[in-house]
Amino acid sequence: MNKYIGIDIAKQTFDAYGLTSNKKEEFLQFNQTHTAYQQLIKRFGKDKTYVMEATGPYYMKLATFLYEKNIAVAVVNPLIIKRFAQMNLQRAKTDKKDAQTIHNYAFYQGVNLWTPPSKAVKQMQQILSSLELINKQMTATKNQLKAFKASGSVDSQVSQSLKTILTKYAREMKRLEEQLDHIVKTHYPATQKRLNSIPGLGKKAIAVLIAVTDNFEKFVHYKQLIAFVGFSPRVYESGTSVKGKGHLCKLGKAHVRKQLYMNAWSAKFHNKSCVEMYERLKAKGKPERVIKIAIANKLLKQAFAVVNNQTIYDPNFVSKPYAASA
Numbered sequence: 511m512n513k514y515i516g517i518d519i520a521k522q523t524f525d526a527y528g529l530t531s532n533k534k535e536e537f538l539q540f541n542q543t544h545t546a547y548q549q550l551i552k553r554f555g556k557d558k559t560y561v562m563e564a565t566g567p568y569y570m571k572l573a574t575f576l577y578e579k580n581i582a583v584a585v586v587n588p589l590i591i592k593r594f595a596q597m598n599l600q601r602a603k604t605d606k607k608d609a610q611t612i613h614n615y616a617f618y619q620g621v622n623l624w625t626p627p628s629k630a631v632k633q634m635q636q637i638l639s640s641l642e643l644i645n646k647q648m649t650a651t652k653n654q655l656k657a658f659k660a661s662g663s664v665d666s667q668v669s670q671s672l673k674t675i676l677t678k679y680a681r682e683m684k685r686l687e688e689q690l691d692h693i694v695k696t697h698y699p700a701t702q703k704r705l706n707s708i709p710g711l712g713k714k715a716i717a718v719l720i721a722v723t724d725n726f727e728k729f730v731h732y733k734q735l736i737a738f739v740g741f742s743p744r745v746y747e748s749g750t751s752v753k754g755k756g757h758l759c760k761l762g763k764a765h766v767r768k769q770l771y772m773n774a775w776s777a778k779f780h781n782k783s784c785v786e787m788y789e790r791l792k793a794k795g796k797p798e799r800v801i802k803i804a805i806a807n808k809l810l811k812q813a814f815a816v817v818n819n820q821t822i823y824d825p826n827f828v829s830k831p832y833a834a835s836a
Contacts (some may be wrong), residue, residue: 561585562586
């Protein structure tokens with residue numbers, strides 16, 4: 511069990527758990543500094559795989575530092591670690607226990623090595639996060655203004671101030687969207703051209719897909735992408751008596767699902783394969799939400815195909831039977 515070092519990341523500190531050569535448990539806590547990163551390597555060695563959760567942005571500095579030192583790094587979904595702990599009936603939750611749980615997960619389940627995203631993808635991810643934040647702030651500001659107006663009396667200065675804020679938000683969103691489009695055109699023109707050939711995918715969706723897949727280099731099969739986004743179905747059945755409703759296994763990226771939901775609405779009118787799917791599922795009596803999820807999956811599959819096959823969208827292309835999806 512000496513191969514892995516489990517690391518629990520926090521904003522200002524991180525906790526490391528591993529076993530020495532004589533199988534003695536060792537737990538250490540460090541500050542989030544470069545000096546501490548060097549101390550971590552010195553204590554546990556360069557021949558280990560350092561495993562951590564994708565905890566917000568906090569893991570990125572340490573993971574990048576280790577990667578640049580040619581040390582193996584793995585980054586796992588926090589929800590997976592949570593489920594692993596529950597499966598092992600863990601009740602205690604401390605920094606030491608969390609680091610130990612990450613270590614044990616890596617040992618029993620295995621992990622894939624992590625590589626940092628490109629500088630351009632990092633920029634895109636930060637822009638997309640900023641756009642999402644600004645959009646939420648705009649919605650909150652609009653709702654507040656509506657609430658004041660609904661009261662029957664709104665102070666003119668307050669109204670003007672909120673309108674000014676909304677104007678600034680709109681201006682910043684436009685500036686960030688232009689910057690996002692510039693990055694895509696500069697660094698990923700071929701991918702943009704291929705994805706742009708798919709009816710239903712707009713500029714924002716193309717940028718989102720490039721950012722979350724690191725220009726589609728993160729996955730080897732479209733089903734991995736679908737699972738990563740969180741569109742994989744979760745079946746709830748047991749024996750002959752339990753036949754629950756199927757749900758999405760939402761382990762993935764909520765903002766990507768939201769974007770693809772919106773694109774699915776356009777695709778059901780303009781994308782030949784999606785139009786046919788919509789009509790077929792509608793005839794079967796499927797709910798609109800279920801159909802939109804199926805169309806979103808279809809868009810992901812089409813996007814993965816055109817990029818990996820280095821081609822453009824062909825509306826008359828027919829999938830081989832073994833590769834067909836809903």
